Amino acid sequence: MNQLSVSRRYKILTTRISMNSQRQFLLKRGNCKAQWLTVEEIESRYQNLNNLNEFREKFRKGFSIIPDNDQIDPFENLIQVQSNCYKFFDVNECIPTASICNCKNNNSSDCLNEGCENFSRGVECTPLCLMGDDCSNRHLQIINNEKDLDVFRTKQYNWGVITDIDFHKDDFIAEYKGIVQSCYDRTISQIYSMDLGRTSVIDASRWCNATRFLNHCCIPNAQSNLRAVDGLWRLAFFALRKIEANEEITIDYGKSYSQNAEICYCQAPNCAGIIGGKKEFEFNPNKWNEPSNEQTQFLKRFFAEKLWETIPI
Ligand SMILES: C[S@@+](CC[C@H](N)C(=O)[O-])C[C@H]1O[C@@H](n2cnc3c(N)ncnc32)[C@H](O)[C@@H]1O
Structure with missing residues (x-):
């Protein structure tokens, strides 16, 4: 699994495309249970973070791990x-x-x-x-x-x-x-x-x-x-x-x-x-x-x- 560290306490374990075609990230925070969240949900939930800018910057880098021409929907062309x-x-x-x-x-x-x-x-x-x-x-x-x-x-x-x-x-x-x-x-x-x-x-x-x-x-x-x-x-x-x-x-x-x-x-x-x-x-x-x-x-x-x-x- 991709383990992209976005800060000392937050980790993006992997990413997926949800049923409504939104990219979601499996975010793990400390010892809490990992959760699937969109980028907007992560940003609104953690906006009181001191290190939000650092988080955003690292998060954006997270996007670049998936090239634009990558197959992003696993069910594309499948029924x-x-x-x-x-x-x-x-x-x-x-x-x-x-x-x-x-x-x-x-x-x-x-x-x-x-x-x-x-x-x-x-x-x-x-x-x-x-x-x-x-x-x-x-x-x-x-x-x-x-x-x-x-x-x-x-x-x-x-x-x-x-x-x-x-x-x-x-x-x-x-x-x-x-x-x-x-x-x-x-x-x-x-x-x-x-x-x-x-x-x-x-x-x-x-x-x-x-x-x-x-x-x-x-x-x-x-x-x-x-x-x-x-x-x-x-x-x-x-x-x-x-x-x-x-x-x-x-x-x-x-x-x-x-x-x-x-x-x-x-x-x-x-x-x-x-x-x-x-x-x-x-x-x-x-x-x-x-x-x-x-x-x-x-x-x-x-x-x-x-x-x-x-x-x-
Ligand atoms: C039924 S598909 C499983 C889903 C596949 N990962 C995909 O993205 O479509 C089987 C193929 O997945 C890959 N695969 C599954 N398990 C693997 C393993 N333990 N090591 C290497 N490749 C594996 C192989 O290419 C295999 O032919």
């Missing part, structure tokens, strides 16, 4: 979506469905444990779960359940993801969203796609949300998990440990990431030094059955509806 959009569905994929679990009888406090027959199979409970409001195994179905993720400029690898709240271990962070494509499609981006089941991937190269900017760390603080919801696989991120506010959220890209190897800058003590470099994917026609005409007709109808449901925000 932010509320849900996945389907261009492909593998009819042979076996996706588990939810049952009415036994957690109520087991006196469980929620359904987020291996004792829940849905949770243990990677399935979210339905609204009919007998645990009612105590069922927490419905992260992906609850509207507005996602925390606000901020995209910030990192020092080494362009954009990254941060929030201004703390996460506890196992907390739901957000869902990876984009276009569901076939993993056999060689035109899709290897960098911005993540596996979704046996033969599907989520391609977030253009239709996406902030999670497309999650960077890799060899000791990550978050991980992705497949969850089955209403007969579809979805991909969600959960905290692996406590994540402090304004700490970068990172994941392990794993062995299936991109064929092009890149130097890893994560600086973790166990850093492998490299990300990506997987072997080329080999298409095995024996493992792949073409869908029948009826299946294709059904899928066309089904996905026309899904496409319509996907409303860019």
Whole structure:
């Protein structure tokens, strides 16, 4: 992260463009919690400072760390979506469905444990779960359940993801969203796609949300998990440990990431030094059955509806 010292007591940790296109600075003052503020807010808030002129001068220098021709909006040319959009569905994929679990009888406090027959199979409970409001195994179905993720400029690898709240271990962070494509499609981006089941991937190269900017760390603080919801696989991120506010959220890209190897800058003590470099994917026609005409007709109808449901925000 950029650490531009503006005075002995104030630090600009990084900068971002807010939703209303204003440049904001993550300002840390002494031991106080860091805050996102515009230049006007900082100036009005701290106008009684003795060293305001010095602060302004150093602050202006802060602007110069971002060249004019820099890409300033991480979402420029991208479309932010509320849900996945389907261009492909593998009819042979076996996706588990939810049952009415036994957690109520087991006196469980929620359904987020291996004792829940849905949770243990990677399935979210339905609204009919007998645990009612105590069922927490419905992260992906609850509207507005996602925390606000901020995209910030990192020092080494362009954009990254941060929030201004703390996460506890196992907390739901957000869902990876984009276009569901076939993993056999060689035109899709290897960098911005993540596996979704046996033969599907989520391609977030253009239709996406902030999670497309999650960077890799060899000791990550978050991980992705497949969850089955209403007969579809979805991909969600959960905290692996406590994540402090304004700490970068990172994941392990794993062995299936991109064929092009890149130097890893994560600086973790166990850093492998490299990300990506997987072997080329080999298409095995024996493992792949073409869908029948009826299946294709059904899928066309089904996905026309899904496409319509996907409303860019
Ligand atoms: C899915 S993108 C993550 C967002 C990316 N930083 C951006 O601005 O679009 C993955 C790319 O980010 C960069 N990256 C992510 N983690 C990295 C790391 N630990 N070291 C070096 N580069 C990294 C690599 O270029 C990688 O191919």
